[in-house]
């Protein structure tokens with residue numbers, strides 16, 4: 001009964017959205033502008049004020065002498081084109097940021113990723129191509145995924161290349177010093193233009209694994225790249241067109257991809273997001289592929305669920321794969337809330353809960369259990385990159401507590417967890433600050449997971465500044481030990497990478 | 501958002517079994533002249549691989565060899581534009597598909613997920629959405645003598 005009501009609600013919300021989108025292209029823009037004065041957190045969803053930044057500010061607090069380098073970040077930044085506003089948070093064109101710090105100052109540099117789409121639309125002064133979830137008036141035909149690639153999800157620094165990543169097409173190569181866009185990046189002629197997802201997993205030795213979702217084709221692409229950026233092998237696995245997988249995990253032996261029951265139904269006459277339909281009574285399909293042989297794979301099942309992000313994975317001597325993820329019961333956050341945000345409406349809270357998973361490859365069984373209480377919502381799980389694809393003890397993530405008094409609907413703080421001690425430590429930001437992804441930055445020369453910092457950006461919408469905060473990873477709950485504030489706000493972004 | 505499977509019809513349709521234009525000849529008495537110019541040819545290397553077919557050929561091409569077989573024409577590539585005229589077809593509605601087989605291996609080269617790496621085009625210069633266009637978007641009325649041009653592009 002509940003599910004039925006939910007489905008009806010979703011269906012009518014989608015229908016309304018698309019009518020709304022067609023009837024008045026800038027109704028979202030008007031609604032957003034009207035809502036902003038009463039809901040200052042929406043500063044995080046305004047279009048970026050400038051196409052480029054280069055600002056240096058002083059740092060405050062006890063900035064660790066050993067902590068210097070660059071935090072590169074990416075995220076949707078241009079949400080409006082003239083009087084047209086995108087209808088979904090994920091449609092915004094990507095902007096690449098570099099936060100460079102040396103202990104004394106913080107230099108913030110940023111530039112829009114000059115994708116084909118952004119460049120053409122800038123020249124035309126109007127949207128030309130349909131977005132991920134935004135219909136546009138009189139759209140031009142889309143002959144390839146890269147024609148609508150907005151390079152807005154994450155960033156990868158690998159074999160001395162800086163790549164801005166989307167998930168349905170090519171990486172965009174950026175100049176690491178100037179942040180100028182160099183063009184789409186091709187690992188080899190045979191892989192040119194193939195989908196390269198935004199969450200590649202990089203092993204401690206630099207070996208890189210990734211996947212790509214080819215919805216209509218019923219294929220998952222798999223990538224194996226060595227530390228020098230050479231393609232070791234690529235392949236495809238036949239997979240029902242479902243799930244819109246965004247992230248995955250890798251152990252020392254296997255690749256694991258969850259295909260949640262968000263079924264692809266065909267894109268004719270709709271947007272890519274609306275081409276997918278949630279089937280809450282269908283299972284999540286779990287693909288386990290042999291890293292050494294992409295033609296060797298098995299399928300497992302889990303209950304219906306929605307996952308954007310995984311923490312890490314490892315495999316024990318009994319053939320059991322262990323991994324963790326921020327798990328939501330449905331993709332409603334993406335289907336509904338992230339549209340509402342664009343018209344200045346927070347919508348209902350849709351917390352995701354952290355889960356642990358076991359895939360017993362000998363018994364042929366996948367199981368799941370909640371790691372934390374439901375009142376403790378998590379997202380953006382990360383680990384010490386030196387234990388990627390190996391057994392990890394520590395987890396760093398953003399959280400939101402059910403008791404939160406935050407003046408916004410987003411995540412509210414940062415936490416660390418140790419499996420071995422079962423200890424959870426949290427820092428809650430002030431009610432008018434929205435944290436973005438926080439990364440674990442190892443202290444140079446330290447043993448994995450032993451010593452380091454947690455570094456992340458946050459939007460303070462009361463002071464109208466974007467800040468960068470540094471925590472001692474061993475004493476997170478004491479709050480930031482050092483920080484720096486920019487004299488402006490930036491649109492809320494997605495993922496980053498620290499480069500020492 | 502992806503192309504792979506939807507490009508297979510293109511590959512199959514153009515590259516099923518090669519049938520000569522002569523074999524395709526139906527009753528010449530009814531034939532019309534259909535002139536096709538391929539534009540934006542980027543080099544002299546390789547061949548232009550052209551297929552002309554009706555709705556059935558087009559739609560039966562999904563995942564198998566098209567039936568009935570389309571008229572298939574192979575021309576040497578020449579930088580700029582290349583034209584030809586055929587009178588091998590009875591009057592009707594046709595779609596034209598062409599690709600520039602730059603390396604002359606007889607195939608539309610694709611990356612590992614099936615997306616074309618060589619220039620291609622359809623009648624009406626239809627590009628489709630995330631894959632080849634539909635017959636309805638590519639069809640040309642050839643009930644009388646007709647001339648069209650098609651741009652090939654990656």
Ligand SMILES: [Fe+2]
Nearest residue numbers: 246309494495
């Ligand atoms: Fe992500």
